[in-house]
Amino acid sequence: MNFTGLIAYPITPFLPDGEVSHAELGALVVGVIRSGVDALTVLGSSGSFAYLDRAERARVARTAIEAADGRVPVAVGISSVGTRGVLEAAADAQAAGAAGLVLSPVSYVPLTDDEVMVQVRTVCAETDLPVCLYNNPGTTQFDYSLPVVAELAAMEQVVAFKDTAADADTFNERQARLADLVDAPLSHGVSGDLLMMSGEVRSDAWHSGPAALLPGYYGRLRSAVLAGDQQEVERIRQVLSPLVEHVAGLRKISGLHLLARACGIAAGDPRAPLLPSPGSELRELGRLLDLLEAALDAD
DSSP: OOOOEEEEOOOOOBOTTSOBOHHHHHHHHHHHHHTTOSEEEESSTTTTGGGSOHHHHHHHHHHHHHHHTTSSOEEEEOOOSSHHHHHHHHHHHHHHTOSEEEEOOOOSSOOOHHHHHHHHHHHHHHOOSOEEEEOOHHHHSOOOOHHHHHHHTTSTTEEEEEEOOSSHHHHHHHHHHHHHHOOSOOEEEEEOHHHHHTTOOOOSEEEESGGGTSHHHHHHHHHHHHHTOHHHHHHHHHHHHHHHHHHHTSOTTHHHHHHHHHTTOOOOOOOTTSOOOOTHHHHHHHHHHHHHHHHHTTO
């Protein structure tokens, strides 16, 4: 797995009693694949990995990989506060048949460069699966410097970097600088849906949670961006961006579960202690979704 293209990060659906809905997860994976994404990653932030125990995470990975049935690569998020948990998640993902691993430096005490590098090297010593490093400073309080990424990219297993930035210009500058630092092939992908909605980030990959619920629209926008078709980019952005921006303004994870509901997906509420987004927001999401479908589904 090389972590390129449109990579969707599905939510983990829950039943009313709070248990994982494996039937709904399998159906969600099948639907996303049919919409033309290039790969999936389960157990990312969107997939509520932090609220699942080891056995639940292992079963979610198996469910998604079995549902994908080899049609697209399925990566598995393995982040955990402790390195022992990371290694357990990596072993379970490999046993489930994962095509790759996604790792962010999750911690209670913010990690140092040396601590992150040791953890990544430890993971790479225990698995031969390709690894995507994930820069998510807003959550982890660790911001990958480009020299650290370049040093880790020298390892054979590190094939991708999922990155973010304050704006499109900053991301594009980071991409150009990292390309100068790295000799081995490395997919530099963007995380942050508002960056994608700018229409100004081409990048090797788009990593997105909402793309698992709106895959066809994300695919069309990415294709227009890569083709340099600015007129088509603006046409899609005009109706897709308001919906994505509204979801981004809701509480993380909870907003995605509400968007799933608006899309007719029985994802349930997020797991406690997270509370669901207010039901009053559902009407606005439905309105924006109706505008999006009316504008683009007739094409």
